[in-house]
Amino acid sequence: xxxxxxxxxxxxxxxxxxxxxxxxxxxxxxxxxxxxxxxxxxxxxxxxxxxxxxxxxxxxxxxxxxxxxxxxxxxxxxxxxxxxxxxxxxxxxxxxxxxxxxxxxxxxxxxxxxxxxxxxxxxxx
Amino acid sequence: xxxxxxxxxxxxxxxxxxxxxxxxxxxxxxxxxxxxxxxxxxxxxxxxxxxxxxxxxxxxxxxxxxxxxxxxxxxxxxxxxxxxxxxxxxxxxxxxxxxxxxxxxxxxxxxxxxxxxxxxxxxxxxxxxxxxxxxxxxxxxxxxxxxxxxxxxxxxxxxxxxxxxxxxxxxxxxxxxxxx
Numbered sequence: 001x002x003x004x005x006x007x008x009x010x011x012x013x014x015x016x017x018x019x020x021x022x023x024x025x026x027x028x029x030x031x032x033x034x035x036x037x038x039x040x041x042x043x044x045x046x047x048x049x050x051x052x053x054x055x056x057x058x059x060x061x062x063x064x065x066x067x068x069x070x071x072x073x074x075x076x077x078x079x080x081x082x083x084x085x086x087x088x089x090x091x092x093x094x095x096x097x098x099x100x101x102x103x104x105x106x107x108x109x110x111x112x113x114x115x116x117x118x119x120x121x122x123x124x125x
Numbered sequence: 126x127x128x129x130x131x132x133x134x135x136x137x138x139x140x141x142x143x144x145x146x147x148x149x150x151x152x153x154x155x156x157x158x159x160x161x162x163x164x165x166x167x168x169x170x171x172x173x174x175x176x177x178x179x180x181x182x183x184x185x186x187x188x189x190x191x192x193x194x195x196x197x198x199x200x201x202x203x204x205x206x207x208x209x210x211x212x213x214x215x216x217x218x219x220x221x222x223x224x225x226x227x228x229x230x231x232x233x234x235x236x237x238x239x240x241x242x243x244x245x246x247x248x249x250x251x252x253x254x255x256x257x258x259x260x261x262x263x264x265x266x267x268x269x270x271x272x273x274x275x276x277x278x279x280x281x282x283x284x285x286x287x288x289x290x291x292x293x294x295x296x297x298x299x300x301x302x303x304x305x
Contacts, residue, residue, distance in 0.1 A: 056202035056289035061280045072280055078203070096283055120199065 002040045004032035010040075011103060014047050019099040025106040032105065034083050043079065043090065050077045050092055057094070062119035069095060071119050093118075137171055139163070139182065166192075166230065170220055174232035186230070190265050193221045194277065197257065197296075202289035204246050211246045218253070225260045254296060262303040270304035 002010075008023050015021060025031065035043070049055040057075035064071050079090040089111040091104040104114050115121035137156045158168055163184040172181045200218040204211045219239050223231050231239060243249050261270060274297040281294035 053286055056205045056287055057284070058199050058202050059280060059284060059290060060198075061277060075284065078206075120195075 001033060002035055002037060004029040007032045007035065007040060010044060011047055014044065015051060015100050017099045019101070021100050022102045024102055024104045026110050027107070028105050031083075031088060031107075036083075039081065039083065043081070046079050046090075047092070050094075058120065059096075060119050064119055066118060067101070069101075074101075074118070076118060076120070091115075166220055166224055167217070169230050170232060170236065173230060174234060188221070188224065190225075190261060190269075190273070193225060193261075194273075196221050197253065198277075198293060201250075201253070201293055201296075202287075204249055205289045205292075208246050211243075211249060212240055215240060215243075215249055218249075222253075222256055222260060225264050226256060250292070254292075254299070257296065258300045258303045261300050267304035271301050274298070274301035274304075 011023075012021060046055065055077050057077050059075050060071045062071040066074065073096055075094050075096055077090075077092040077094070079092070081088055081090070086107065088105065088107055091102075091111065091114050092100065093102040093104070094100045104110070106114070112121060137158055139158045158165075162168060163182055164187040166186065166188050169186050172183075175181060196217045200215060203214045207214055216236055220231055220236055223229055223236075223239065243252070261274075278294050278297040278301065281290045281297065284290040285294060
């Protein structure tokens with residue numbers, strides 16, 4: 001198992017940027033502590049794919065504000081995975097042609113909340 | 126009220142409350158539908174497949190081209206990332222396309238059969254490129270299409286280094302050109 005701090009540090013070191021990447025999620029530390037070494041390696045390899053622009057982003061045309069940006073200035077990278085048959089999602093948010101701002105990790109319910117805040121989800125289903 | 130959807134092994138809970146229920150079997154996914162979303166294409170499709178559909182609440186269907194484009198916009202990058210593990214991710218894409226193409230709401234069984242017709246993710250991308258410009262152009266006013274899809278193309282223009290965004294840029298241009 002990887003520790004949650006080790007997990008954050010590894011991702012921070014991979015993206016190497018001055019802007020402080022936020023790690024968010026209602027049970028982030030607990031979920032991170034469940035991640036095995038092999039699952040963590042897969043996640044790091046996915047992050048590397050994001051950095052190398054091999055992973056396709058979802059862009060949203062909404063003009064609504066999201067923190068310091070408009071939603072249409074952002075792109076979201078989604079990574080689903082499961083641990084012991086429980087599905088989790090990572091949502092990695094980047095400002096277009098710029099830095100990464102948020103790394104979300106959570107269960108389906110948390111993921112739905114993030115989607116709503118990014119205007120990706122219109123209804124409750 | 127709870128509906129069981131055997132196609133996806135999921136329970137669909139229609140409720141006025143936000144209270145969560147936890148299944149004993151963790152493999153079963155629970156989808157919450159708020160009473161305000163009973164007009165959605167998703168609910169109309171699921172309820173059509175239900176044996177006890179006569180006792181389910183009903184609301185008239187409300188679907189817009191914007192809803193449809195949001196589905197396409199999210200499905201394309203997801204399909205390209207997941208490659209041939211696309212089955213779960215294209216349900217909305219096929220549901221909306223078939224609705225606008227044939228004015229038909231597929232139930233969950235019909236939807237599964239439609240999805241099984243595709244051999245791989247490349248066939249889906251070809252299907253989208255071939256069908257969607259025709260489907261959208263016959264569904265709404267040409268003036269609206271030009272305005273909406275040229276605007277959409279503008280959003281993709283800054284991210285053309287990504288294959289999915291290039292695909293969506295070309296697709297939105299192709300839809301707008303169809304209305305010219």
